[in-house]
Amino acid sequence: MTTALPAVHPAPAHAPEKPTIDGDKTLSQVTSDVFSPIEKRASTAWKLSFTAAASALLLGVVAVGYQVATGIGTWGLNRTVGWAFDITNFVFWVGIGHAGTLISAVLLLFRQKWRTSINRSAEAMTIFAVMCAGIFPLIHMGRPWLAHWVFPYPNTRGSLWVNFRSPLLWDVFAIGTYFTISAAFWYVGLVPDLATARDRAKGIRKKILATLALGWDGSARTWSRYEIACTLLAALATPLVVSVHSVVSMDFATAVIPGWHATLFPPYFVIGAVFSGFAMVLTLMLVARKVMSLKDYITPRHIGAMCKVIVFTGSIVALAYLTEVFTAWYSGNPYEKFVFLNRAKGPFAWAFWTMVACNVISPQLLWFRRIRESIPAVFVLSLVINVGMWFERFVIIVTSLTRDYLPSSWSGYAPTLVEVATLIGSFGLFFTLFLLFCRYVPMIAASEVKGVLVRREAQRGPR
Amino acid sequence: MLHDGHVIVAAGRGAAPVFRAERVSSAPRTTAPADGTLAVVLYPKVAMLDGSQAHNAWLHELPDPVTKTTWDNYACLAPETAERLGVETGDVVRISADGVPAIDLPALVQPGQHVGVVAVAVGYGRLGTDRFTRIGPQWLESEPTVAEGGTVGRSSAPLAILDERGFRITGRVARVERTGRREVLACTQDHHTLEVPKHLAPAHGEVRDAVRTTTFAKWVADPAKAIARHRPPAADLWAPDHANAGPRWGMAIDLSACSGCSGCVIACQAENNVPAVGRDEVRRHREMHWIRIDRYYAGEGDATSASHQPLMCQHCANAPCETVCPVLATVHSAEGLNQQIYNRCVGTRYCANNCPYKTRRFNWFDYPREDRLQNLALNPDVTVRSRGVMEKCSLCVQRIQSAKAEAKRSGVALADGDIRTACQQSCPAGAIVFGDLSDPASAASRLVAQGRAYAVLGEINVKPSVTYLADVRNASAPQDAR
């Protein structure tokens, strides 16, 4: 028995609120905007991008396959420089991931409503970046087929456990936990939207989505628990994100190598990670709003907010660079002093000054409103910052190793083709995953956006 | 005698010959010929000699005690001469004798050499050395070990003189000119002095003190002052937690005695199954030697001197390599050895990065060991390492273990000197002494207690088990002149 009822009540006037989303959307418009891109056929632009990304991935797979079959010697490492591209890429990708967690967790705790249209893709970026990052510690091993030995499981060798004093082991736990919690958080956030997609779909697609949506029905009881669970996960992810890059930095900070051995590293690395991560979020969002027609959801307000975060974190990064140099000078330790002179004037000075130009000078341009409001300028700057942050890790790792204590062991480093192909392959993996995400997963957290829409049609019954 | 293969002669010393300083005079200085020609000096290298060793890959890969270069011969030129000719190390030069081009060789700028001389090693370019073409790992970017002619190095025979007075390796006058080509020499050392490059040093310069040198006069005047450097006292963060009642193995190395001959390097290679990896790998700084001889020049021109320092794993009590290994593949033994457990190693190379002495060696590839005849030369007491694992000096742990087993079997307690490491055994100068540092009467302990003793990089408090005895020289040591 269905009774149709007339629903004509005047909407009361609300105080105007600065909208998070442009275009005066209704709920169903939001649904249609978010879900129709993943229900339509793929656009030519998507297909071309996917082909390019998948080709890069394939190149990386071939390079890694060759390296694993032949030996780490196919990389340009030597007796003095045991890490270079591998761990540079690892730290770079972990850093990229941090902005995603920051946007999804920290901004949730601070009730920043503008995060709703970018948090889903930022979290996806986190997960894919951590996947790219995790590959490097695996393939940089001389015997990657024994990688499971880094886990403390009972075995027939004693049991021989693992070395809990090693920062690399801390990495295993930090990256493992970070990936697991990020993936869980992301999936939980996705469930309501998967339910929406399920209810719009037909046939086999509906069956798949029904399985993935876990029987979500939008009950108030579930929503209540869901919101508490999300807040708890955000509260856990916030210290986690700080711990992850702190632990990564301890790979270097706890070592005895001058240029690595620095107590400044944990905060320096965390803020650098946020800096590079926001730059990567900007890069991806600027592309996505164009390619996936999401201009009403990723508005100049979002871009402006992210630019401000970048100029803030970029300034802290610059301060960290200065502090590092000051500490080396003030310590009076000749080895430490030498490291910084060697960075600035030694064989890798080009890498050092690239880093300074990209990370210290370029973000300062974002103080100007005209630059913040120019989409092409922001896009270029976001790319420049990512290049700079890659070089930051390269400079820290390689310049410190090439010339440490004994001059007899000083050496150089140059990457081989295999290493370059592996780096390209990691970008291929990242963009392949991200493009698949754009194509098959609602890119915007529709249920969250609906929650922050200004309610124009609201109606009130008599009291 | 035939059964044992050796003769035991009674130990003891003959009367030491008296050194008569008045018989010695400095070699006459000659200036370079005004016409720009150079006198050719052909010389035998310590490992290759006249070339009779040219089929031994170990000796080809042994870094020359002075040039630290492997797998090639080259044209040694004094820095001034090289500057005049406009060549740098690695520029291929053409040496023409009597107007006829004799050989093309990469140049090597040799500090301290006479300005009027071009020196070339003999014994290279031997027929049959093409068998070393593919000695190292073969992969996408690998390069052959032989020189352009298909042999290891080039024959210097065209520069020798064979006439009615016989065969002479000096006396030829040659013209040396650039060819414009370059060839990277496989040198194990990139930076040749203890002084850091001037543009990277503070205004007054910076000299690292890995090798400590002093003059006899200063040493006699005040031993402590002659050797010691001011360092802040090192403090331990952790309370000691590893009581050890047994021996604590260590070593003392006398830099005054070491001549850099490199016999220890080959002895170690033979004892510990260290592979020869080929020229391309050495160029990439991936030589595998567990012990190396660092050579540092000091001074300029005629006053150039060289110091040699044998360096192997220092078996630090606070080993930075051990802390960072995620899988416990390198740990400390109760006897003070830093042990590398090959079959546990997953190959993160973190230990090598964190080694301040850079004495750890990584198996970048599966080094070829298919030659069954050559494999008969492997030491059965030492594991052959596979690809992807770290390795390094074990202080000849196999010798320690077998001596302990023998002592247990015979019931006679181990005496000082029962265990000799391969490097110690082969050192003609007795510069390397291995022993139990917990026994104050052992030879090693007595050396460590000397005033000349110091630890390389002692200031970072890694507590190495290898102690060096400073180099005390009769002449004034230029690097001590500051």
Place this chain on the structure above:
Amino acid sequence: MTQRVEAAIFTSEDALLAAARECRARGIEIVDVHSPHPIHGIDDVVGIRRSRISTVTLVAGAAGLSFGLWLQYWTSATDWPLDVGGKPFDSLPAFVPVAFELTVLFAGLSTVAALLVRSRLRPGRAPRLAGAGVTDDRFALLVAPKAGDVTSRDLATLWERFGAECAFAVEDAS
């Protein structure tokens, strides 16, 4: 036991909220509310108590921390103590990062597990939707009026007053 449950579909959360408040005032039992996004202030109206998931998180986190510390201490100092870099067997400061990560891992996974178990979310569960569109732009209010308490007519009037789009009887969806 099958109960009479009636669903009313609204097009805005404010309308639903108002209708729900009215039902509560009249003593009509509210079974549930289904909505495409969380509605703030609905918990008190429907009578939802604050979830105890945070207790699960706390307990699991404490368990993770204890397990982490115990695992590291036992493996490093008790089961097979090894001299590593001259550090004590019980290198407590070095055990902090792993203990922290295990705390977060246990707490986080338990939180998700508690949410899924408590809300009976699992693959293969058929969603019991109160009506089409509750995952899109419709808001459903499910009430269970006791027999004789409120008539169908009373309810229909109520729905009309609050601008419900439609109303219909459903099986017990609780």
